[in-house]
Amino acid sequence: MDKLRIRKAEEADLQDIVRLWKRNIRTINTASDIADLFYPFKKYYLVAVCTDADAGTANNGRFKGRGRERIIGFVGGAIRKGQGHISGIAVDREYRKNGIGNQLLNMVGVEFLTDGFKQITLEARKSNRNAIRFYKKNGYKKSYDIKGYYADGEDAIVYEKKIRI
Numbered sequence: 107m108d109k110l111r112i113r114k115a116e117e118a119d120l121q122d123i124v125r126l127w128k129r130n131i132r133t134i135n136t137a138s139d140i141a142d143l144f145y146p147f148k149k150y151y152l153v154a155v156c157t158d159a160d161a162g163t164a165n166n167g168r169f170k171g172r173g174r175e176r177i178i179g180f181v182g183g184a185i186r187k188g189q190g191h192i193s194g195i196a197v198d199r200e201y202r203k204n205g206i207g208n209q210l211l212n213m214v215g216v217e218f219l220t221d222g223f224k225q226i227t228l229e230a231r232k233s234n235r236n237a238i239r240f241y242k243k244n245g246y247k248k249s250y251d252i253k254g255y256y257a258d259g260e261d262a263i264v265y266e267k268k269i270r271i
């Protein structure tokens with residue numbers, strides 16, 4: 107059976123993060139744009155890693171190596187205007203609705219809280235109803251709209267969550 111864990115992202119994970127970002131998020135960000143977001147804020151990047159428990163078993167079960175790791179989700183945080191900010195979050199389609207997004211968002215929230223931030227902000231496309239449901243469920247409140255925020259002209263809605271105890 108597959109095992110899932112969330113861990114801090116490493117430099118070697120960047121390619122997988124770019125793949126997840128481009129596959130799951132409607133964006134014009136290039137790999138180098140994503141790298142520019144990643145490197146300064148690497149400590150706020152987390153990945154969800156799935157390990158296929160059977161993949162390391164060979165030779166009639168006598169050899170048990172490390173299972174094959176697949177990165178199936180990520181969250182990327184940043185510091186913007188002195189507050190925590192979510193630059194991107196995605197879970198590969200076949201793994202969604204299993205609470206992985208919740209875990210990623212909660213864990214990056216703990217990082218922000220530990221570093222003394224009192225609020226987290228993010229933007230969502232007005233049309234991204236699934237993400238909006240997801241953020242609301244996680245306690246984010248609508249703050250204001252930004253007209254034509256995205257390159258294709260769509261408006262963004264800014265959401266925020268207070269994390270002060």
Ligand SMILES: CC(C)(COP(=O)(O)OP(=O)(O)OC[C@H]1O[C@@H](n2cnc3c(N)ncnc32)[C@H](O)[C@@H]1OP(=O)(O)O)[C@@H](O)C(=O)NCCC(=O)NCCS
Binds near residue numbers: 240241243
């Ligand atoms: C948004 C996203 C990260 C959520 O990840 P996930 O692992 O599926 O989320 P979870 O399983 O933790 O869901 C938590 C809650 O969010 C809500 N939610 C998540 N996906 C939803 C969907 N497709 N429709 C409605 N509500 C949804 C639900 O209320 C869910 O709680 P429930 O299971 O108790 O009903 C994922 O759908 C995704 O990768 N979407 C594409 C990328 C994207 O739009 N990212 C946001 C913009 S950067």
